[in-house]
Each structure stands twice: as C-alpha cells, then as structure tokens.
C-alpha cells in the first residue's frame with residue numbers, strides 16, 4: 055500500500071477561486087500591508103509567494119521595508135499609521151525579526167481586527183473559546199487538510215510534534231474543539247526518548263519541528279494521516295520532518311513537502327484578509 059498525497063496546493067487553488075469571486079462580487083479593493091524589518095533570504099521567498107497570490111486575487115500587496123535597527127517604539131508608531139488607515143484591511147509582520155525585537159511584543163502593536171495572521175493575544179484568546187474568525191494560518195491550513203479528506207476527528211488519537219505559538223499550541227486547541235484526543239510532544243518528549251511511542255499510536259500525526267528525518271517512517275501506524283509542516287532545505291531540495299518514502303508505505307494519507315501545508319497557509323492568510331474586510 056502507498057499513501058495518497060494530501061495536496062494542499064490543489065485545495066489552495068480551489069479556495070483561491072472562491073475568494074476571488076467573493077472579492078469581485080463585493081467590488082472590494084483590498085490592501086494587505088506587509089511589514090519587514092531588515093532583510094533575510096528566507097523572508098524574501100515568503101514575500102514573493104504572498105505577493106504572487108495577492109496579485110492573482112486582485113489584492114494590493116504593499117510591502118513596507120523598515121531598517122533592521124528599527125526599535126519597538128518606532129515599529130509601533132509605524133504600525134499605528136496602518137491601524138488608522140481605512141484603506142488597509144490586513145497587516146502582517148515578516149519573520150524572522152532582528153533579535154532586538156520580540157514578535158510577541160510587536161504583534162500587539164497591530165489592532166486585532168487587522169491581525170490577519172491570527173497571532174494577536176486577543177485573536178489567539180478567541181481560539182481558546184472556539185470563537186475565532188481569524189485563525190492562525192498554519193494551524194488553519196492543517197485543519198483544512200484534515201477536513202478535505204472527510205475524516206471525523208471525534209475520539210481520534212492526534213499527536214502533534216512541536217508546541218510553538220504559531221502552530222502546535224493553537225492547533226491543539228482547534229482539534230480539542232472537534233473532540234479529538236490530542237497529545238502534544240516537543241523537545242522534552244524527545245529528550246525523554248518518548249517520541250516513538252507517541253508517534254506509533256497516532257491516527258493523525260502532525261509534525262512542525264524543522265528537523266529533517268526526525269520522524270522515522272517505520273514508526274507510522276498503519277493507515278495514519280500525516281501532516282508534515284516542517285520545511286528543511288537540504289542542498290537545493292526542500293523536505294519535511296518525516297521520512298517520506300518509508301512513511302508512505304504505512305500511512306493512508308501524507309502531505310508532500312513542498313506542495314502540502316505551505317501553499318494552503320498562504321491562502322489562509324488571504325481568507326483571513328477577506329474575513330477582516332467583512333465582505
């Protein structure tokens with residue numbers, strides 16, 4: 055048996071058409087403000103892909119490049135202008151930030167209504183109550199992928215590897231809302247030598263670490279669903295965190311890397327923008 059590919063790119067393409075029609079039907083002029091502090095080669099790739107999708111949707115993507123020495127106060131003063139600008143519906147902050155800036159702090163300079171990454175504490179707080187309209191993009195992308203295969207989540211053993219604020223933590227809350235039994239593993243689980251035992255019992259395995267080959271293919275439970283969020287550059291190849299070929303022999307579904315979670319994450323950002331614009 056060989057797992058079927060859970061291709062986020064295909065779902066993203068379908069969603070793009072729905073969003074495009076919605077924007078056109080409302081005759082809306084949407085603007086997404088993207089703030090970059092300093093420069094970073096990885097960020098340039100994200101910006102390019104966000105801009106390409108925005109162009110396809112007829113969204114005005116406005117990049118604001120601030121110098122790398124920008125202070126927290128200067129960042130907030132700049133963001134305040136975008137917060138006030140009625141022509142801007144969504145604001146995003148490019149990562150990584152220079153070391154002197156804290157993402158947790160700068161995200162709070164953006165009004166929650168325009169935080170289309172869903173990372174403002176107010177938006178994240180709404181996830182706890184299961185009432186969020188703006189969801190953290192990567193977690194939302196993983197949920198969309200699970201929904202696309204029509205798999206009921208109630209009572210399923212879901213194992214998430216990685217407990218970051220942008221992925222693992224909100225995703226655990228979103229899955230609990232669907233009555234899945236959620237286990238969250240992280241570096242502590244690894245150091246205790248317990249990753250394998252958790253992975254072995256996962257009906258659904260979601261990995262967001264950033265370590266190629268961390269999850270051995272032979273650990274995968276028969277017919278499991280695997281969502282590999284990790285992005286690792288090896289030479290000129292991009293791979294995830296799961297040993298793909300071996301895992302494919304056991305799983306029912308597996309996301310390819312690239313072409314899995316990534317393209318859908320960008321589309322979730324655009325969906326949040328449309329949501330923030332109240333079309």
Ligand code: NAD
Nearest residue numbers: 192216217218240241244262263264283284285315316319
């Ligand atoms: P992070 O660095 O904030 O968190 C990493 C997590 O992995 C932590 O919970 C840490 O405890 C855990 N960890 C580290 N080493 C481990 C080990 N040996 N065993 C088990 N757990 C371990 O990372 P992040 O920002 O959540 O990103 C994780 C990965 O997902 C990266 O590769 C990143 O590029 C990728 N990512 C992809 C998308 C996408 O759209 N596809 C979006 C966000 C992040």
